[in-house]
Amino acid sequence: MRKYFDILKTTRLFSDIESGELETMLKCLGAEIKAVDRDEILLLAGDKPRHIGILLTGRLNILWEDYDGNRSLMAAVTSGGIFAEALCCAGVTESPVTVLAEAYSTVMLLGFSRILHTCPSSCSYHIKLIENMLSILADKNLRMQSRMEIVGLKSLRAKVLRYLKSFGYERGQNIVIPFNREELADFLCVDRSALSHELARMKKDGLIDYKKNNFVIF
Amino acid sequence: MRKYFDILKTTRLFSDIESGELETMLKCLGAEIKAVDRDEILLLAGDKPRHIGILLTGRLNILWEDYDGNRSLMAAVTSGGIFAEALCCAGVTESPVTVLAEAYSTVMLLGFSRILHTCPSSCSYHIKLIENMLSILADKNLRMQSRMEIVGLKSLRAKVLRYLKSFGYERGQNIVIPFNREELADFLCVDRSALSHELARMKKDGLIDYKKNNFVIF
DNA sequence: TTAAATCTGTGGTTATAACCACAGATTTAT
């Protein structure tokens, strides 16, 4: 268990919790490590989510279960990532998503009720844990809100502009975006080549300049 | 204060908390009532959110502050609604939104730290309060996720279809949607008349039938 | 009950984004 401490310390759920405390805490929480092979299912759509998971090594995919049975990729989880937390906190009884291992992975599973209800020995960091959980959910909320604000715009140009402005920089300042073209297109929910077309047009119109991931608004 | 109990009991933040407990609880939380006139500001974009608010009477607008200074309506809060909770829980120091009274309103303000940190007298329902808060945030998360899943689709037809299927009914079953055309268009982030056009086409193509808010998928 | 206001559907036009195919650029692997 202790060999995963480095990863766990980078997890937002355990932020501001000292490594010394971590060990006792994990015992309190009844944390268990689970290893899964590629293509193994960690949570099946329709089942009740019973654990909040933290990915230690490997890679997971969150798949959206279509009402016709088709699955589509919703998100990917990488090392240090947390999953099923919203489902647990919302008390969902039938998961709308399937969590599938894309590669051999190790995860840490935490019972939700143990996180929420102070443990008998009432470790002092328990309140911090709950605070972190609130912070994770609230943060995701704000991020999605902001993305919806962008994706909801009617034109591709408006989406790009708003996205760039969301960095809050001054005009003329260099913006380094964390996406390549394909990823940006996915984020904006538009076609990749349509995005490239529009970017070229915006450059021609003197609205922006860019090269690779570096953008400038005029 | 007590005259607002009926509204407070309908609030998700206080669900499963008995009215008897409510009074002591509100005292613990240092709840204060505030009345504002139309067009008064409850939270200004750029300011640090200090309280979680519950709207008792009246109506509030959440306005998105554009990076160019323009404000656009993001959401409306109606009686019993909660606001600024995600901002507080995420520890945001500069609110990206302004909360404005659309009419004379009364709100209850709760200090965030008091919600999170168990009060000295550690009232037994405190844990329930935190649980409710987690549930509110997690629920909003899932709802937004699901909406993003719909809005992100490339064609209007796909959006409508997915939206209708999200009700999870069998084909042929009657679906009563909670929106009129304009609201549905807003939800799907499309033009109202374009939506009407597409609905007509889908009916012609034998995919769906509808009349007012009643829809059927074939 | 009539008038006013709101909602919904529809025709028509135009702008725009999706889609396809491909080539040059860039990165990664060997």
Next chain:
DNA sequence: ATAAATCTGTGGTTATAACCACAGATTTAA
């Protein structure tokens, strides 16, 4: 260093959604 793989831009076509204007339907108010 070369080949392979991936990423990005671009031309061209087509489907589609935005947009405008308006009329009939429906709801609300007086």
